Amino acid sequence: MRFNLFRQLDGAESGGTAATSPLLAPPHAAHQEPTGPIKIQTRDVSVFYGDKQALFDVSVDIPDKAVTAFIGPSGCGKSSFLRCLNRMNDTIPIARVKGSIRMDGEDIYDKALDPVLLRARVGMVFQKPNPFPKSIFENVAYGPRIHGLTENKTELADRVEQSLKRAGLWAEVADRLDAAATGLSGGQQQRLVIARAIAVEPEVILMDEPCSALDPIATAKIEELMDELREEYCLVIVTHSMAQAARVSQRTAFFHMGELVEFDDTETIFQNPRDKRTLDYITGRFG
Numbered sequence: 001m002r003f004n005l006f007r008q009l010d011g012a013e014s015g016g017t018a019a020t021s022p023l024l025a026p027p028h029a030a031h032q033e034p035t036g037p038i039k040i041q042t043r044d045v046s047v048f049y050g051d052k053q054a055l056f057d058v059s060v061d062i063p064d065k066a067v068t069a070f071i072g073p074s075g076c077g078k079s080s081f082l083r084c085l086n087r088m089n090d091t092i093p094i095a096r097v098k099g100s101i102r103m104d105g106e107d108i109y110d111k112a113l114d115p116v117l118l119r120a121r122v123g124m125v126f127q128k129p130n131p132f133p134k135s136i137f138e139n140v141a142y143g144p145r146i147h148g149l150t151e152n153k154t155e156l157a158d159r160v161e162q163s164l165k166r167a168g169l170w171a172e173v174a175d176r177l178d179a180a181a182t183g184l185s186g187g188q189q190q191r192l193v194i195a196r197a198i199a200v201e202p203e204v205i206l207m208d209e210p211c212s213a214l215d216p217i218a219t220a221k222i223e224e225l226m227d228e229l230r231e232e233y234c235l236v237i238v239t240h241s242m243a244q245a246a247r248v249s250q251r252t253a254f255f256h257m258g259e260l261v262e263f264d265d266t267e268t269i270f271q272n273p274r275d276k277r278t279l280d281y282i283t284g285r286f287g
C-alpha cells in the first residue's frame with residue numbers, strides 16, 4: 001500500500017499525468033495515527049521584507065507529536081513562515097513579522113522572551129548541513145555546554161552519545177568522535193546537525209528542505225528518523241517533494257503566493273483537496 005503511494009507521487013513529481021495522480025493513491029497508515037495536542041498556534045501571521053509583503057495572514061494549529069509538512073511552489077513563503085516559528089526572521093534586518101504565534105499558549109514574540117533560548121526550544125535544521133568546523137563530539141556538545149545543561153564531563157559525554165543515538169548516527173561515528181565533522185558525508189552531516197539540535201532538548205524541530213542535498217539512501221535515513229522523532233517532538237518540515245510530504249507527515253499545509261491555501265490531514269490534502277490550486281500543484285500542473 002505504502003509503496004504504491006510513493007510510486008504514484010514520484011510519478012506526479014516527475015511530470016506525471018492525471019493517470020498517476022496521487023489522488024488515486026491509497027491511504028498511508030502513518031496518516032491515521034493520532035497526533036498530540038496543539039503545540040503551536042499562529043493567527044494572522046504576515047511577513048514583510050521592506051515594503052514587500054511575502055506572507056498574508058497565516059493561521060494554523062500545528063500539533064505536537066506529529067510531522068507537519070509545508071509544501072508549495074518556490075517563493076510562496078514556506079521558509080519565511082517556518083522562520084517565524086523560532087524568530088529567525090529577527091536576524092534579517094528588513095524582515096518584519098505581524099500577527100500572533102503561541103507555543104503551548106505562550107506568546108513567542110513576547111519582549112521578555114529571549115530569542116536565543118527560544119531557538120534552543122525550537123531547533124532548526126537547514127537544507128545544507130552546517131556543522132561547525134569542530135569535531136563530531138564538539139558539534140553536539142556545544143549546545144548543552146553553552147546552555148549549561150550538564151553538570152560534568154561524564155554527563156556531557158552521555159548527552160552527546162544519546163543525541164547521536166537518537167539521530168541514528170552513533171554506530172557510524174562512535175569510534176571517531178574527535179574527527180572533524182566536516183569529514184562526514186552529506187547525509188551523516190545532516191544527521192549530525194539533527195543530533196546537535198536534539199542535544200539541547202528542544203520541543204519543536206523545524207527542518208527547511210532537509211533532504212534536498214541528499215541522495216535517496218541518505219534521504220530514506222532522514223525520513224525514518226523524522227518518523228521516530230515525531231513520537232517525542234513537534235516536527236515541521238518544508239519540502240519540495242510531495243512524495244516525502246506524503247510519506248512522513250500527518251498534516252500538510254499548502255502555500256501559494258504567500259497565502260495558506262489549505263491545511264489538513266496529509267491524506268485529505270493528497271486525496272481530496274478542497275482548493276483547485278492544491279489539486280493543480282499536487283498533480284504537477286504548476287509549480
Ligand SMILES: Nc1ncnc2c1ncn2[C@@H]1O[C@H](COP(=O)(O)OP(=O)(O)OP(=O)(O)O)[C@@H](O)[C@H]1O
Nearest residue numbers: 049054072073074075076077078079080081092094
Ligand atoms: N531575506 C529576504 N529579503 C527579501 N525578500 C525575501 C527574503 N527572503 C525571502 N524573500 C522573499 O519572500 C518571498 C517568499 O520567500 P521564501 O523564501 O519564504 O519562499 P519559499 O516558499 O521558501 O521558496 P523556496 O521553495 O524557493 O525555498 C519571495 O518573494 C522572496 O523573494
Ligand SMILES: [Mg+2]
Nearest residue numbers: 078079080238
Ligand atoms: Mg524556502
